[in-house]
Amino acid sequence: MxxxxxxxxxxxxxxxxxxxxxxxxxxxxxxxxxxxxxxxxxxxxxxxxxxxxxxxxxxxxxxxxxxxxxxxxAAPLRVMRLVDDTGRLIRAPEVRFSAAEIGRDAFGYNxxxxxxxxxxxxxxxxxxxxxxxxxxxxxxxxxxxxxxxxxxxxxxxxxxxxxxxxxxxxxxxxxxxxxxxRRALDQAALTFNVAHSRPHKNTSTEFHTPHGPCVFVPLPGDRSSVVWVASPREVERLAALSDDELAEAAERRSHSILGRLEVGQGRNKFPLxxxxxxxxxxxxxxxxxxxxxxxxxxxxxxxxxxxxxxxxxxxxxxxxxxxxxxxxxxxxxxxxxxxxxxxxxxxxxxxxxxxxxxxSDFLPIQTARAFGLHLISKVGPLRRLAMREGLAxxxxxxxxxxxxxxxxxxxxxxxxxxxxxxxx
Incomplete structure (x- = not known):
């Protein structure tokens, strides 16, 4: 230069x-x-x-x-999982996207x-x-x-x-x-990284909660980045936790799929x-x-x-x-x-x-969302189309x-x- x-x-x-x-x-x-x-x-x-x-x-x-x-x-992202963790009466089935299904080694890299x-x-x-x-x-x-x-x-x-x-x-x-x-959302995000006792197997897992998604995205080694979307008040509460307390909260949110968690240095919170x-x-x-x-x-x-x-x-x-x-x-x-x-x-x-x-708490919208994800999960051509269009x-x-x-x-x-x- x-x-x-x-x-x-x-x-x-x-x-x-x-x-x-x-x-x-x-x-x-x-x-x-x-x-x-x-x-x-x-x-x-x-x-x-x-x-x-x-x-x-x-x-x-x-x-x-x-x-x-x-x-x-960078860590390759070979599988992406969507898990409905809303606890609502009508919930969507788990949706699993595999890059191999559309002839790719990975969707991308984190x-x-x-x-x-x-x-x-x-x-x-x-x-x-x-x-x-x-x-x-x-x-x-x-x-x-x-x-x-x-x-x-x-x-x-x-x-x-x-x-x-x-x-x-x-x-x-x-x-x-x-x-x-500009339109402000009644949501905020907390980002941090964790080490975990179980391998992520290059799988990104997104837990859908009533206030937004919480995503665990693979990093090299037994580490993942976490993007936790919630209400602004909840994000403030999470950000104020000690490392051990935040690790425990993240482990509960992830249903321990990655085993025991340890929070790394650095956190960021921001309104959405x-x-x-x-x-x-x-x-x-x-x-x-x-x-x-x-x-x-x-x-x-x-x-x-x-x-x-x-x-x-x-x-x-x-x-x-x-x-x-x-x-x-x-x-x-x-x-x-x-x-x-x-x-x-x-x-x-x-x-x-x-x-x-x-x-949304509106029952017809919850039903439509669950039905749409059910179709994506069960209909191969639709799932592959969603994967391709998700990339670009x-x-x-x-x-x-x-x-x-x-x-x-x-x-x-x-x-x-x-x-x-x-x-x-």
């Missing part, structure tokens, strides 16, 4: 934000041939959260030479965000077309031909396209005059909500990651959506530049809008419906004319027996 304190060139693209989605976008754009600036502070990743990378996310990271740098730190970020930073440091601006954007000003970005550290640069990967309070989104719809923008692009700015969508940690969709954002904008920019066109002009922005809208909105809708149906939507509209590779386009080869696949 080239270092420059005060760059004077006009870049093809400037990426604002250095989280996983921002780093992936910057690496993918430089890989596609765009002269790319990444505006992000170099800070260590501080917490113990993990991400289940599914479907085309692993393909993209392989294509970008990120995955070989962190694969050893990895500590810290390890994933370290691999991305290492890859970004080697990218030939990528200039790192170690600073924090203070002002983003769209113009007729370029977007000008000024940092708090005094640097200034211009780019024909800006990629807003700067999170929920996105400066780029405000600069593009894009409104946001759903956020989506009025548009995904405008005024030479596109939105990726949490600038563009915030979802509850159900179905492992958050970062996987962000990586598809990154793959799509890189495809579009590479295609546009190869044709000698402007990557920040209206046609390119329209293609990104079309590509991302259906994917993001459909995932948001599906997660919202699944969450509402779990929380097969119907989503492509942002480009012809993909340069399956991996880069984010497609999933569900008919292959090769291990190409890969929570939030």
């Amino acid at each position: 080239n270092e420059s304190a005060k760059p004077v060139a006009i870049f093809d693209v400037a990426v604002v934000g250095g989280g996983p989605a921002g780093l992936a976008a910057a690496i993918a754009l430089s890989h596609a041939g765009a002269r790319t600036a990444l505006i992000a502070r170099r800070v260590g990743y501080g917490d113990n959260r993990t991400t289940a990378l599914l479907g085309g996310s692993i393909d993209l990271l392989r294509e970008l030479d990120v995955w070989p740098r962190c694969e050893a730190d 990895i500590a965000n810290r390890a994933l970020m370290a691999a991305m930073e290492a890859r970004a440091a080697e990218a030939e077309n990528l200039t790192r601006i170690d600073g924090e954007a203070e002002q983003v000003t769209p113009g007729d031909t370029v977007v000008t970005i000024t940092t708090r550290q005094g640097d200034e640069l211009s780019a024909r396209l800006a990629v807003g990967a700067d999170g929920r309070q996105s400066l780029c989104r405000k600069a593009a005059c894009i409104g946001i719809t 909500g759903i956020e989506r923008p009025a548009r995904f692009a405008g005024n030479r700015i596109v939105l990726v990651g949490e600038s563009a969508h915030v979802l509850p940690p159900i179905g492992a969709q958050g970062l996987n959506l962000g990586l598809r954002d990154a793959a799509d904008i890189a495809e579009i920019v590479g295609d546009v530049l190869s044709s000698g066109e402007d990557p920040g002009a209206s046609p390119a922005l329209a293609r990104f809008e079309t590509a991302r809208r259906s994917d993001v909105l459909s995932r948001t809708f599906a997660i919202d419906v699944a969450n509402r149906s779990l929380l 939507p097969s119907w989503r509209r492509r942002p480009h004319r012809e993909p340069r590779s399956k991996a880069f386009s984010g497609e999933v080869d569900t008919g292959s027996s090769q291990e190409n696949a890969s929570k939030q």
Whole structure:
């Protein structure tokens, strides 16, 4: 990566934000041939959260030479179990999804965000077309031909396209005059990691409770990450427990399927909500990651959506530049809008419906939920369809004319027996 304190060139693209989605976008754009600036502070990743990378996310990271740098730190997810632990009169049967049933070695991989970020930073440091601006954007000003970005550290640069990967309070989104719809949920999540006395056998188990799911996701060795969704008051109570008390509570919640538990260092708690923008692009700015969508940690969709954002904008920019066109002009922005809208909105809708149906005390809704899961459990073609669509939507509209590779386009080869696949 080239270092420059005060760059004077006009870049093809400037990426604002250095989280996983921002780093992936910057690496993918430089890989596609765009002269790319990444505006992000170099800070260590501080917490113990993990991400289940599914479907085309692993393909993209392989294509970008990120995955070989962190694969050893990830655990494959070969089986996923859904267990109705609501205690209600009408309960759904257990549903078991096996990657082998759709010809895959694994649905995906669970990895500590810290390890994933370290691999991305290492890859970004080697990218030939990528200039790192170690600073924090203070002002983003769209113009007729370029977007000008000024940092708090005094640097200034211009780019024909800006990629807003700067999170929920996105400066780029405000600069593009894009409104946001927010809906707080009466739920919160507690995340922590555990060691256990029994092997997880690469099986992720999701216990459905009346207040949300509690998921135990494999990590390397006899360890798992836990995402416990509950009412805000219950999450506060759980977070205040000692390690031994939390381990006992988690063991009860898991019905001791993993044996005796030991809670590791680090816990995170956060309120849940759903956020989506009025548009995904405008005024030479596109939105990726949490600038563009915030979802509850159900179905492992958050970062996987962000990586598809990154793959799509890189495809579009590479295609546009190869044709000698402007990557920040209206046609390119329209293609990104079309590509991302259906994917993001459909995932948001599906997660919202699944969450509402779990929380509802209305008997007909409970019955419909139980019946739907019963069909998925017993009808093979429907179950396999659910598995494939859970990895990535097969119907989503492509942002480009012809993909340069399956991996880069984010497609999933569900008919292959090769291990190409890969929570939030």
